[in-house]
Amino acid sequence: MSTAAQRVGPILLTPGVRKLNFWAYIYASFICIAMLAGMNFLQIYLLEVNLAVPADQQGKITGLLATYTELVAILLIIPFGYLADRLGRRPVVVGGLLLCGLGYALFPLSGSVVELSVYRVIFAVGAAALSALIPVVGNDYTQEVSRGRLFGFSGLMNGLGVVFMSAGLAQVPALLGRQGFSPESAGTGMFLIAAGLCTVSALVLALTLKPGAPARPTGTTGHVPLLRQLGSGLRAARNPRVTLSYLAAFAGRSDNAIKGLFLSAWVIQVAPAQGIAAPDAMAYAGRLMAIMGVATLLWAPLFGLLLDRLNRVTAMALAMGLAAAGYGSMGLIGSPFDSAMLPAFLLLAIGQGSAIVSSATLVGQEASPAERGTVIATNGWFGAIGILLSSLVGGLLFDAVDPSAPFVLIGLFQAGVLVFALFVRWRAPGGHHPERST
Numbered sequence: 001m002s003t004a005a006q007r008v009g010p011i012l013l014t015p016g017v018r019k020l021n022f023w024a025y026i027y028a029s030f031i032c033i034a035m036l037a038g039m040n041f042l043q044i045y046l047l048e049v050n051l052a053v054p055a056d057q058q059g060k061i062t063g064l065l066a067t068y069t070e071l072v073a074i075l076l077i078i079p080f081g082y083l084a085d086r087l088g089r090r091p092v093v094v095g096g097l098l099l100c101g102l103g104y105a106l107f108p109l110s111g112s113v114v115e116l117s118v119y120r121v122i123f124a125v126g127a128a129a130l131s132a133l134i135p136v137v138g139n140d141y142t143q144e145v146s147r148g149r150l151f152g153f154s155g156l157m158n159g160l161g162v163v164f165m166s167a168g169l170a171q172v173p174a175l176l177g178r179q180g181f182s183p184e185s186a187g188t189g190m191f192l193i194a195a196g197l198c199t200v201s202a203l204v205l206a207l208t209l210k211p212g213a214p215a216r217p218t219g220t221t222g223h224v225p226l227l228r229q230l231g232s233g234l235r236a237a238r239n240p241r242v243t244l245s246y247l248a249a250f251a252g253r254s255d256n257a258i259k260g261l262f263l264s265a266w267v268i269q270v271a272p273a274q275g276i277a278a279p280d281a282m283a284y285a286g287r288l289m290a291i292m293g294v295a296t297l298l299w300a301p302l303f304g305l306l307l308d309r310l311n312r313v314t315a316m317a318l319a320m321g322l323a324a325a326g327y328g329s330m331g332l333i334g335s336p337f338d339s340a341m342l343p344a345f346l347l348l349a350i351g352q353g354s355a356i357v358s359s360a361t362l363v364g365q366e367a368s369p370a371e372r373g374t375v376i377a378t379n380g381w382f383g384a385i386g387i388l389l390s391s392l393v394g395g396l397l398f399d400a401v402d403p404s405a406p407f408v409l410i411g412l413f414q415a416g417v418l419v420f421a422l423f424v425r426w427r428a429p430g431g432h433h434p435e436r437s438t
Contacts, residue, residue, distance in 0.1 A: 006018065006019055008023075011142055011153065012142065012145055017141045021208065023208070024205055025209070026153065027157075027201070027205070028093065028201075029161070030160050030164070032093075033157075035197070036100075037161070037162055038165040039104070039107075041264050042190060044265045044282075045268075046107065049183045049184060051110065051113065058265055058268075059398030060396060060398075060399050062398075063261070063395020064392070065116065066261055066388075067391050069124035069387075070385070070388035070391065073384035073387075074385060076129075077128045077132045078374065078377045078378055080128055081132045081378070085371065085373035089136060089209060089210070090210065090211055092133050093130065093134070094205055096125075097199075097201055098199065099122060100126035101126075101196070102126075103122045104191050104194040105192060107123070108187055131384070133373070138151060139360070139364030139367070141210075148305065148306070148357075148361050152302070152307065152357060153304060155300025156296075158296065158353070159298075162290070162296065163293035163294060166286040166288075170283065172190040173189075176190075177279050183279060233375045233381070236367060236375045236378070237378075241313060243424075244417075244420060245362040247417045248355055249380065249383040249386070251320070251323070252355035252356045252358075258394055258407060258409075259292075261395075261406075262398055262403065263288065265398065267281050267282075267285040268282065269403060274337055284337070291345070292345055299353055303358075312362045312365055313421060313424050313425045315361075317421035317425060319354035320355060320415075322351035324351070324411050324414035326344070328407075328411030328412070329344040330344065330408060360376075363375065390406065390413070397409060
């Protein structure tokens with residue numbers, strides 16, 4: 001087979017990457033974000049209906065469940081990146097999806113919050129693998145000149161994944177309820193459908209992702225010691241642009257988690273005052289998430305084009321400004337059922353999508369191919385730290401202050417990263433397509 005570079009529309013693929021591999025990555029961008037965001041979004045239904053957790057404890061428990069997930073990610077995400085550099089990307093992605101599917105299948109069997117936590121940890125192992133690998137595969141598959149466009153397209157598929165999860169899976173309890181199923185059985189059906197999607201998707205990606213480990217640089221021979229390979233992510237932070245990417249991941253993955261964790265909890269908590277039952281409230285939250293997903297879907301390709309035209313640090317500053325404005329505006333919202341507040345939710349979605357795409361593009365630009373799995377996994381590790389802190393603190397703020405408080409907290413994080421991005425742009429902006437120099 002020829003190793004000449006192929007092109008898919010405006011995206012120039014890395015030599016040796018086939019169009020089938022590219023479309024497999026695009027599908028992975030769709031289904032993996034749907035499954036990762038779906039767990040955070042859907043678990044509130046089990047707390048409310050299956051386990052009957054009091055409303056004043058739901059925020060704390062939601063935050064604790066996310067905390068357990070991120071502790072697992074903190075422990076495993078960099079080792080998964082190392083495995084991907086040594087064994088290849090495909091087995092780690094496939095294994096991650098299978099574990100996520102197992103977690104989804106077990107979740108509705110929970111008889112207590114403790115049991116729910118155990119099953120959430122199983123899911124978390126798979127989630128750590130996917131969080132580490134999806135941006136790695138995207139950076140592997142494209143050349144630098146079109147990296148932003150690829151991640152813009154990937155962001156579009158992320159948006160479709162959120163729409164699919166919220167406009168599709170989140171509607172299952174209401175649909176089954178109208179067919180005569182009990183609320184508990186309807187919730188079980190929702191989670192089993194998600195488990196089946198993970199399993200089928202794992203099989204599809206096992207057949208279509210590019211096999212093998214990445215080639216080491218010309219002239220490099222021998223085995224790289226484990227500790228040196230694992231430490232490559234921290235050594236890369238001597239580059240201020242990599243440090244900026246890590247900080248953006250800290251804030252960017254936090255905002256994605258906060259949106260999934262607390263938006264549905266916010267809707268379900270205020271629904272009784274509106275005379276709305278839990279299944280219908282879940283459906284409304286799903287529609288709101290779907291609208292936000294469409295906004296991300298439409299915006300991501302445009303922002304990807306900007307990423308390939310602007311200095312990547314400039315684009316990062318723009319992304320952080322949008323995200324800080326979107327999440328900060330949640331403090332002005334009295335009720336998520338107020339349709340006048342829809343523009344604020346749209347700004348939040350655009351900012352959140354921009355932050356994640358910018359971080360993945362910048363770190364991929366700066367990381368060497370042979371260490372890319374470990375460096376990008378380190379980027380994900382900082383994201384896991386961000387989710388851990390924001391979920392734990394956000395859950396406490398949700399119960400003690402206001403349901404909008406976790407969103408405002410993330411807005412403050414993002415404003416801080418914006419300031420650092422402006423500093424890096426002034427002192428170490430790099431070129432438009434730097435050769436990974438510091």
